[in-house]
Amino acid sequence: MTTELAKAYDPKDVEPRWYQYWLDHGVFAASDAPGDARPTYVLPMPPPNVTGSLHMGHALFCTLEDVLVRFHRMDGYNTLWQPGIDHAGIATQTVVERILKREGKTRHDLGREKFLERVWDWKAQSGDRIQLQQRVLGVSADWPRSKFTMDADLSKAVREAFVRLYEEGLIYRDKRLVYWDCEVHTVLSNLEVDNEPAKGELFEFAYEVEGGGEIVVATTRPETMLGDTAVAVHPDDPRYTHLHGKRVRHPFLDRTFPIICDAVLVDPKFGTGAVKVTPSHDFNDFATGKRHDLEFINLLTIDGKLNENGGPFAGLDRFVARKAVKKALEEKGLTRGSKPHDLVLPKSQRTGTVVEPMMSTQWYVKMAPLAEPAIAAVREGKTKIIPEEWTKTYEHWMTNILDWCISRQLWWGHRVPAFYCADCDHVTVTREDAPATCGGCGGASLRQDEDVLDTWFSSGLWPFSTLGWPEKTPALERFYPASDLETGYDILFFWVARMMMMGIHFMGEPPFKRILLHGLVVDETGDKMSKVKGNVIDPLDLIHGATFDAVIEKALPGAPHDEALRKFKKAYPSAGQMGAGFASYGADAMRFTLASYSPQAKRIPLSPKKIEGYRNFCNKIWNATRFALGYIDGATVGATPPRATTLANRWILSRFAFAIDGARTGIADFRLDDASSALYQFFWGDLCDWFLELTKPTFNPSEALGPAAEGQKDETRDVLAYVIEGALRALHPFIPFLTEELWHRVPRAPGAPVSLALASYPTPATAPRDLDAERDMAAVQAVIGAARSIRSEHEVHPGAEIPLVLRTDDARVAALLVAETRAIRTLVKTAGAPTIEARGGARPHGTVMSVAAETEVLVALKGLVDPAKETARVDRELKKVEKDVAALEKKLALPSFADKAPPELVAESKAQLEELQRKRVALGEAQGLAAELGEAEKP
RNA sequence: GGGCGGGUAGCUCAGUGGUAGAGCGCUGGUCUUACACACCGGUGGUCGCAGGUUCGAAUCCUGUCCCGCCUACCA
Known part of the structure; x- marks a missing residue:
């Protein structure tokens, strides 16, 4: 390519x-x-x-x-x-x-x-x-x-x-109370039912007691009184002792039923202390019915209408019947008031309809074993x-598991392989499609169960x-x-x-x-995505790009434009800064974004802005490679790291090793957020921000290099090629498209496969960790940072060159700074090579100073300095140092710390304190310099 | 009612005993020949609150206040 x-x-x-x-x-x-x-x-x-x-x-x-x-x-x-x-x-x-x-x-x-x-x-x-x-x-x-779950082999x-x-x-068949979806006409497992809180009413009415008097009960579902077969009171409730053993008369139906005592069902403090019992349509009442051997009267048809047991209300829909029953009770003078009541409605997860507890024969799997x-x-x-x-x-769930209802009254699914015999009550369960004879009596008229199995x-x-x-x-x-x-x-x-x-x-x-x-992907404010809220985002819109007009059309179809847009931007505040819509961020950017969320978060608040940020990262990868391609043509990339002698080269290989370790560990632990961030920080923070900049003076020297430096150029080219190629491999699982594209353009190891997807993932052997190089590079970075800070604080134009003096008494640091002169010169943009000398020399007027890595960083700004700004800057630094010194001194002053803390830590703290103290002294001098500036300003 | 999780920088979140981090935002400066989807600086947190353990706590323990999620039969 x-x-x-x-x-x-x-x-x-x-x-x-x-x-x-x-x-x-x-x-x-x-x-x-x-x-x-x-x-x-x-x-x-x-x-x-x-x-x-x-x-x-x-x-x-x-x-x-x-x-x-x-x-x-x-x-x-x-x-x-x-x-x-x-x-x-x-x-x-x-x-x-x-x-x-x-x-x-x-x-x-x-x-x-x-x-x-x-x-x-x-x-x-x-x-x-x-x-x-x-x-x-x-x-x-x-x-x-x-595979498709309905394929022949899976069936x-x-x-x-x-x-x-x-x-x-x-697996067994049993008749019991189940959750019934009246809309789809099927049973549901308890897992498929959501309990939603709702506002309702607690409606009270009276049953007439045989032999005189009445007993008042309360209900949220008045229509179920048509299936009542008992009224329960607490055995110890003195209010009802006189009614024990009596019966009540049903106001609409020609039957009577007992008043029973039940300490499990009845809470005497709730309502009237008397509970109507509908064993066929309530789970508690069902159990009560079993305990007291009550009559079980089914009231409902499969589509939620009252059946013949509803007497005068037969044929009415359950909700219509509710009103009708209340009205009829009213007419008979039996209502005893109602009050608002918070209740929980069981709703079908699929259809949203209120499900009804209903008696039904279904297939179950025994779960405990x-x-x-x-x-x-x-x-x-x-x-x-x-x-x-x-x-x-x-x-917790597994130990409290209930038997699993697996039959569904649907047509689409795997049909229950059970056959019923017309001649006997044997059930033939078989692998055959159509068994010819009953396994019990040998009869030939078999009918297959109509039901299908739960999809799960x-x-x-x-x-x-x-x-x-x-x-x-x-x-x-x-x-x-x-x-x-x-x-x-x-x-x-x-x-x-x-x-x-x-x-x-x-x-x-x-x-x-x-x-x-x-976790669950939610909108930027943490709300679940839903069509009602209008906060659904189609991932393809983020990948391919879409105007907000198109986005809200999908999020809230049919709604007024402005309202939908308002809702959408409320759900995604960061989208407010994005103009007219989403750019085409690409699948790679979206993948990287999704991988960057911590897996233990239950909610993953999707932020369009974050995707944009990782699109920018993709652009960074693209451009870094583009830059590299200008220099790495013809480089040899092997399976083992190239020779690296310069600090920058040793350092970047070490940082690469660190990143690979982070990526591998993160992936192994399913901490893809850690893995992706290790690679992100390496690529952007180490490779682009520092290493690529450091290669520039080598590749494009401002003045002619000697033969030694020419060797460095070759070495740097090989290291750059190696690291770029390796980084693309390391990033590929996250960013497959872009890395594949670029990988085909960079030099690869001999015998590389046809696709990056088949190349080997970098291993610990891919690059050596070099802690000396990291330590030295950190010192150089600190010195460069201090100098840049001075530049920036004093608003020196980025193009202007400044004179730089570095003073240190540490011979090792001095040697390091000398060796890295070219790097410092380029990255700080100094006028000529920086001067590196021992501490203690005179400081010319107009000089400002900072301290980093045991080194005084002096910049002569020739009257460009604003004394007030400089004083402020130094004061700020000094304050920071003093705070740290105070904290360390306090810690070290405690005898218990020296006694009980690990000795390495004590030693480390002491060394730290000493360095900070030296820094404080130097900054004190810098303060003096700043003050001099102010005096110099005055005529 | 029970269980679980969370409250850390303006926002979204990392951080399970050793002087608080990232991205975005905000802000000052730059179109420096890879990248303005960028670069170089800067601002910003008494880690919900109160106790306790410890030489040392965002991190462990107890209590407390909020916020989520799951679960449950108060008619």
Whole structure:
């Protein structure tokens, strides 16, 4: 590649180029070839819903996982990132039903078979959209292995799992109270129900007691009184002792029921102290009903209307019935008032509708026997949860786990493989599609269960069903268990815990070594992204760029422009400074941003400004490479560090070593924030701000260099080439597109692979740590900094050259400063070479002074100085030093410190104090100089 | 009601015993031939509050006040 690099980096020119290249070269493929002896790194990707399109949450997990995956691939692992799609039962069925509705049809008009055809059609059309979007992010998954949870092989796995669990007695059918979604007409597991606080009323009414009198009860759901089969009071409540054993009469229905005593249900201090009991529609009442052997009367139809047991109210919708019942009670003179009441409404996570507790026969998985080994696996460290704090939550949930209701009254999903016999009550559970005969009586009229399984049942098998289970495939052999599982903490129970249980049960060992959990992407102010709030950002808009007009059109469709814009900017204050919209920041910048958030944060407040900042970092990488390319042509880049003798060269290799260590440690600990920041600081802070500047006087000397310096030039060229190439490799997992682009332009080691994605990740052997060089360089930097500070404080024009005198009594420092004369001269911009001498000489008028690294830094400013400013500057420095001196003196004065603190620390503190004291003396002199300036000003 | 997490610079966040850090913002100066998506300076925090342990605490312990999240059957 010889084309010139543009002055500014534009991701649009670079990013689209590389994905196809990677696919063409099979870069992402894992290998299950028997001869492949590399260690494996396996990461099952959380399968996005088939209904989904890419959102910020996907962008986050794709980034984090891609970093892990690309790192391990480069680090020599046979890496499998297993992608796929989840069939998402309720969500998908709802989407397709909505399409049908527009055609004026329901799924029942079509029938089950035709409806399923429609779903498959829809899936074929838009089911892989999200996978195409993932490519924009650079996701390096092994696409040819992609699986869909409804694929034939995965369906086979589901059936196998069901049958085995059934045969082991771990799956059973039972009639009990469940959460019912009246909109989709299906049962939900307790995990799929969200409890939302709401304002309601506590409505009181009276039951007439047989034999005279009344008893007043309170309820938030008056319509359920139609299913009441008892009134409960506390056995010790004196107010009701006289009613024990009596019965009450139902005002609308021709039945009576008992007044019972129950200390569990009734809190005498709440309400009237008397509780109506509706065993079929309330979880507490259900238990009470079981305790007292009460009658169970189901009131509701599957779509939330009152059934025939509702008497005069039969046929009414539950909410209509509520009003009607209240009115009817009113008419009978039985209402006894109402008051506002805070309650908690159970709502369907999917449809948002209030779910109803209802009696129903469903399939369940017995959880306790499965949970126990899953708890043990974490407790024994076979599987580690990171961040560790989630371990407690996991244990707590797993030890209190309820049996899992797995049947759903949907059409889209894996059908329950159970068959009912017309001739006997045997249930045939089988791997066959259509068994011919009943396993009980041998009869031939069998009818399959209508229900399908909870989507999470199939996702629970994901780590092994995707590899071919129940067949013993080479892939299963090689890639189970996985190394890591990375996902949001919000599905720890839905998915992760279930994979743990299923994996251990069917495969005999936990499905992964580590569970890595990340937080939720929220808006810049910390609010959850939601369509209602209008604060949703499409990651693709940040990657490709978008005007705010386009952005809010998506965030709050149909809303008035100004209102939507106001809401959006409120959610993203930093966007207020960004003009008319987002620039095309590129996938690399977004990835780096997402990787820079600490994984233990539960919330990840997305800041557009931060993405802009990392776009700037990409530009920095681009331009640093552009600069380097001007000098490193023809440099030799080897597998081992080049010869480095100059301070700058030794130093940058050492800083590189430090950065690599930071990156590797961060990635290993799932602290991608630490890893990315180590690389960022190295590249920008060390490489660009110092090293590149230091190469300039070598590459472009202001005066002719001797032969020795010419040698340095070659050395510096090789070091620069080596560090740039290595840095691109180190950054690649985070910034894959840009680094790949640039890597093809810089000199590489002989035998380099076709893609940077296949190059080796820098190792500790890549560069030597050189603490002497770091110490010396820090001294030089401090001296340069002090001189620059003086320049800047006195508003010396950046182009002007200043005379610089450096005074030190430390022979080693003096030698160092002499050796680094050219660096100091260039970076401070001095007039001629700086003078380096011993302390104590005279100081000409107009000289200002600072102290750094045991060195007096003197600048003669020839009357350019503002005495007041100089006094202020010195005072400021002096104040700082005095504060530090005071703190140290105080500490050292304590006898207990010298006695009990580690001796190294005491010695170190003493040395520090001495240095600071010397500095204080020097600054005192500087103060004198500043004062002289003031006098000199006066005529 | 229970559990968990958090309160550190104007903002968003790192920092698990040894004299407080980053990015952004703010501010002064520069278009210095890699980069103004930049460079060189500067400002800015009694680490929620109160006790305790320790030679030493943002960091450990106790209490307390706020803020989140999860969980729960007060009718």
